[in-house]
Amino acid sequence: MTPESGLPSEFELIARYFAPLSRGFPGAYGLLDDAAVISAAAGSELVVKTDAIVEGVDFLPDVPAELVARKALRVNLSDMAAKGATARAYLLDLLLPSSVTESWVASFAAGLARDQAEYGVHLIGGDTSSTAGPIVAAVSLFGEVPIGRILRRGAARAEDTIYVTGTIGDAALGLAASRGQLPGLDAAHATYLLDRHRLPQPRTALGPRLLGLATASIDISDGLIADLRHLCEVSGLSAIVQARSVALSAAARAVIADQPRHLLTAITGGDDYEILFTAPPGLESRIAELSRSSQIPITAIGQVTATAPQERPQVTVLDEHGRALAIVAEGWTHFGRRPRIETTAY
């Protein structure tokens, strides 16, 4: 125990809280070595992804440690799902300021343990470091996908239908609620929206089942319109979205009924962690069946189109009268959720 911080030594922390999270994964060597060994199953290859969450940027300082841990893991699980891959293991870089207590670390590790059990992944290595700044949890996640089958951003085709899972905008509206920007909202709706901000629900059960159906796929973390734009730019195509088709939760509908401008918050805000994918016409019934059997809503919201000659790929959102929502086009710069450089995993 070092008297300065009230934390046990880093070796004790690892032995007590992190080493148990490696049980069941032989290549992790019980976190007693300097590195881990991992192999993909025969016929598969490894998919790797990293994303860091930062206190004050990606989570509010009052969020319980258990939820911080689960969000750190889940934002990466969401990417893995959108790529059609199945997650297996992860590395963790954890930076802790001196204000952190042992009970915080215990709760953080309990959050990891809970989601490890839910998603079938293991901690196989990491780094615990002190910092003079905010808490940071960077996860590097490893998954498997059949060789050559990973779902890419850039493989959409003109005439494809654009689909999204779940509902859009809840997390961004939850953040607005937590900032007191939605004063008329009832408590149950506010709780629902804030929970969606604090704890993503990655679509891991669905992602691998999109292999053979989806042409292109991306997880929605920067916002529905921004991520659709990313998909379009890499595919060299454009898109038209029907705003009224975007699936909204009852809570989000209540917010927008009260303040219609929050439709833009919903479709441009981030942290949805739903999957946006494209699929060719003719697969509607198979996708509907997939939605039923997985019990995950899947909604068609628009169509991929050819990009006009001499123009850049663009995303157009139409209102119920078929008019383009002009303000959305400005959303790229004005609706950024962070003041300076934003968080972008690549």
Place this chain on the structure above:
Amino acid sequence: MTPESGLPSEFELIARYFAPLSRGFPGAYGLLDDAAVISAAAGSELVVKTDAIVEGVDFLPDVPAELVARKALRVNLSDMAAKGATARAYLLDLLLPSSVTESWVASFAAGLARDQAEYGVHLIGGDTSSTAGPIVAAVSLFGEVPIGRILRRGAARAEDTIYVTGTIGDAALGLAASRGQLPGLDAAHATYLLDRHRLPQPRTALGPRLLGLATASIDISDGLIADLRHLCEVSGLSAIVQARSVALSAAARAVIADQPRHLLTAITGGDDYEILFTAPPGLESRIAELSRSSQIPITAIGQVTATAPQERPQVTVLDEHGRALAIVAEGWTHFGRRPRIETTAY
């Protein structure tokens, strides 16, 4: 360009500075997707390792960005080498406070490019995020090793000889020099020592050649004695080190001649990034030949011993008269290089 910070958007930063670092690695998809794909060569498996460096903890705030980048990569390359693995690719989580300029990012990326060329690795994914705290660069490194051959910490055997590469203590003495704690040191020696602190020289050319020779291996990052102790604890064995056998640079010898207590700084200080390995008796000539052909000094410094019944593994350091250096035994708690929890990768 966001006016608040003077930095281009995160997408422009990635396109301008980071995407070029993925060229030549097809599975990185030019950093234009959400994840990368990696496979080990036939007969090999992947070795994974992460370690983060933090401004003010692992590097001084005035260190040029290029050196920060290279240190971030090299501390991980050192682990990979000690495991007998050959590095191939990495992910990068980079946290930047608002004070960082575009030229800082350009210099950081130039440092990565330089070391990518030197060590044959590629950036295949990452995350750029803003932070209210210090700069953080967390690298997750992927390497290859023949299946089942990774060099472990825990496979030492009683009677093995203990070897180290290079010289010990330079980085810790360099840090002491930078803090003005070595006033009598001449400028050339001070520069040499500080360079050793700022830029590790990972033994990547040697590591894979230890397969078939070394029984156990670890890179020296926490300090010679601490890391030897880690190796002994996992192996369930003890060790005796001859202090006079520990290889020291001319600069370190000059410091110790002036202030003998700094022998302890050298053997308990961290950041050497040399390889500590064990090998059975009888391999002396092969190891000498390996040292010659690789042009990397390799020095025998002691011996692995059985641990006495009912005792825990321990490391004993003997002075030139065969007396145990008692103060070293206290070094575990008093010679930590950081005030609270230390940085420990596992």
